[in-house]
Amino acid sequence: MSIDSTSTVATTYSSGLSTTTASSLASLSDNYDMFISLLTAQLQNQSPLDPTDTDELTQQLLSYSSIEQQILSNQYLENLVLATSNDSSQVALSFLGKEVTYDASEQNFSGDALSWAMTVPDEAESLTIEIQNENGLTVFETTVEPDAGSDYTYTWDGTKTSGATADDGDYTLVVTANLADDTTESVDLEATSIARQVVWTSGAPELVLANGDTTGLDTIISARTVDETDA
Structure with a gap:
């Protein structure tokens, strides 16, 4: 897999997260606008002898505020996940063409x-x-x-x-x-091979090695640059 292909996967993952948050915020905004319209109409047409309960209105407004804060918190978490994912991608890409020793x-x-x-x-x-x-x-x-x-x-x-x-x-x-x-x-069960490709498994990057193994970044013990003739 080329660097461009791996970057495309990360970008698609990022777009999915951003789209979800944007959709939630848009839906909340539409519902809030509708609530304000209904509230305005209700206040304009309320009976002086039986006015609208302001406590209930306050609770409804607080509910919208709470939902908005939850969506924004989710967005912050999504950004954190994306940053971590991008860091892992860069680390994985840095191993390409290198000889890695890993726990097998x-x-x-x-x-x-x-x-x-x-x-x-x-x-x-x-x-x-x-x-x-x-x-x-x-x-x-x-x-x-x-x-x-x-x-x-x-x-x-x-x-x-x-x-x-x-x-x-x-x-x-x-x-x-x-x-x-x-x-x-x-007895150590370590193996050494050249990293040839980066693939994504369940959102995490893994290295495909010249010996046919696939290993995660958490198993890497060491890595070194080798001449192309050694690879």
């Missing part, structure tokens, strides 16, 4: 097997594998014994410890290396 421990399961790549610590005798759901609960756990110091890929087919298939959703792999000296060490 979380993946989305929708029926197909998930795979995680890692480097086994040199002193590791085994790895404890835990698959956790979105609530942080472990749904599957096992121990594997890959070669120490090797590059290793663990694949999970979605089967839980109970034997049932996991529900669709985001799952996080937690890997602990069991070392020769009876201590343990967490």
